[in-house]
Amino acid sequence: PRSTLSSSSAASDVYKRQALNRAPIVNFPITKKQINEESLFTYTFPENTFIELDEGDQIVKYMATLSDGSSLPSWLNFNTEERKFSGIPTNDDVAVLTIRLKAMDVSGGIGNHDFELEVININNAPELITEIPDQKTYEGNSYSYTIPSNTFNDIDFGDELKLSAKQANGSSLPEWLKFDYVTGRLYGTANNSNNINILITATDKSGATVSDEFILTVKSTT
Numbered sequence: 001p002r003s004t005l006s007s008s009s010a011a012s013d014v015y016k017r018q019a020l021n022r023a024p025i026v027n028f029p030i031t032k033k034q035i036n037e038e039s040l041f042t043y044t045f046p047e048n049t050f051i052e053l054d055e056g057d058q059i060v061k062y063m064a065t066l067s068d069g070s071s072l073p074s075w076l077n078f079n080t081e082e083r084k085f086s087g088i089p090t091n092d093d094v095a096v097l098t099i100r101l102k103a104m105d106v107s108g109g110i111g112n113h114d115f116e117l118e119v120i121n122i123n124n125a126p127e128l129i130t131e132i133p134d135q136k137t138y139e140g141n142s143y144s145y146t147i148p149s150n151t152f153n154d155i156d157f158g159d160e161l162k163l164s165a166k167q168a169n170g171s172s173l174p175e176w177l178k179f180d181y182v183t184g185r186l187y188g189t190a191n192n193s194n195n196i197n198i199l200i201t202a203t204d205k206s207g208a209t210v211s212d213e214f215i216l217t218v219k220s221t222t
Helices: 002-020
Strands: 033-036 041-044 059-066 077-079 084-087 095-105 110-120 135-138 142-146 162-167 177-180 185-189 194-203 209-219
Touching (some): 135 142
Antiparallel strands (some): 041 084, 077 084, 177 185, 194 209
């Protein structure tokens, strides 16, 4: 009977402590953090970010999720012992995250604090994906060729590419050869046999470029 009473009394004490326990509260809010994509992010929050109001109680564990309760993105690591966030975001991770930091005390009380982490987009130059094959036509014939849509690519979300065309030596296209930068179409009626080195350039909104050169051979009909 004595041991039963003792066990019951201990359980009651635990229940009372839990019932009366006050969860940790925010002492020093964490300000918004920013990091450029492809850069190393590290942040160790201060030990006094949370405080305990109950005498003799203490914080025993930290946890971190997104504010909706879902896991942190795969690029962002959290070390609970060191109170440290770290990771390297990519272009695909550009976003404003709301991170929920949790502090748990001895009695299981949990205090929450949300702060923002912004991954800033850094412009990436467009890339050449597929080389333009050399072309040929005959003088006096109508020529038409549209630059394939998969020739160039830009990984930046919402970026757009504008095409332009000129000869590889920097001079304008021959008078007979036109270029529609909206559709990417070269067209015209060749008037003399020649080899024309054409440079197609893709330019993004920030002015970054990539080019590809190909040869248009105009053959004689004789």
